[in-house]
Amino acid sequence: MAQFAVIGLGRFGGSASLELMSLGHQVIGLDSCEKFVARVADKLSYAAIIDATDEDALRELNIGQCDAVLVAIGENLEASILCVLHLKNLGINNIWVKASSKSHHSILSKLGVSRIIHPEEEMGIRVAQALNYPMVNQYMALGHNIYLVEIEIIEKLQGQTLAQLLKDASAFVHGFLVKRRKDVFSPVPADFVLEAHDTLVLAGPLTVLKSLAPRLI
CATH class of the missing domain: 3.30.70.1450 (Regulator of K+ conductance, C-terminal domain)
Structure with a gap:
């Protein structure tokens, strides 16, 4: 059993977090939207409302112990990139990120994330x-x-x-x-x-x- 963190619990991130739970893993689900967190809170190992652009808030959750972090933030390009930078600063190496555009993909590739995902494509x-x-x-x-x-x-x-x-x-x-x-x-x-x-x-x-x-x- 592994432990994962999913940041962004919209349709994509929520589905990924629930599937990981069904596969027998522990999942920490995080989102700035109370509605998204409430929708899956009772189905995950732990869920919290958090601003993923706040490095101190991420550090307090100790997600550096996770086997991998999935950044599934939607169309907010700035929030996604800042979140990845903070995760890198926290020493997290296995980072998977949902990209929303070619420019987003280009930036993420320069940041050296483990995998860039284009769900729609x-x-x-x-x-x-x-x-x-x-x-x-x-x-x-x-x-x-x-x-x-x-x-x-x-x-x-x-x-x-x-x-x-x-x-x-x-x-x-x-x-x-x-x-x-x-x-x-x-x-x-x-x-x-x-x-x-x-x-x-x-x-x-x-x-x-x-x-x-x-x-x-």
């Missing part, structure tokens, strides 16, 4: 991928054009082996795991026989994974 990309490849439930970019994709095996593919499913793409795409009800099989050998409703996770270049799409529907 990232969700837009996910929605586009889901529309383009409805058979893909989830996907994750691993860098260098390598992706993990999660696919549900449909009825017409039942009885095929992994090798038959991949065919000429088997040199580039690999079976990462198969989830069948409560059982998980990993790694997945070439002769593994697939069943309808199996969840198959594949790893490989995006271009090759795209070429497999027609045979999966």
Whole structure:
């Protein structure tokens, strides 16, 4: 179990803090808006109304002990940047920040935060991928054009082996795991026989994974 601080409890920060709690972590939720704090206060480990641009107020909360801090302040660019500067002054290194614009991103990159998040853009990309490849439930970019994709095996593919499913793409795409009800099989050998409703996770270049799409529907 880890401990996180989420600064900014609007729609994005509130959702992130509640999801972290559901994953079994401790979460400190902070916001200057009483309404936002009240909405999640009874669901978090600790919640407080605070001005995140006040370094002394942040220091009193001892959030330097957290494994990571997520700065999810909305459109207030100045407040977001000041908050990050204060966190840096407090010796916090693992800082994730929601960016609201390109200029915001540019400033944050110069401040050396751990990760810059663009929720709307990232969700837009996910929605586009889901529309383009409805058979893909989830996907994750691993860098260098390598992706993990999660696919549900449909009825017409039942009885095929992994090798038959991949065919000429088997040199580039690999079976990462198969989830069948409560059982998980990993790694997945070439002769593994697939069943309808199996969840198959594949790893490989995006271009090759795209070429497999027609045979999966």
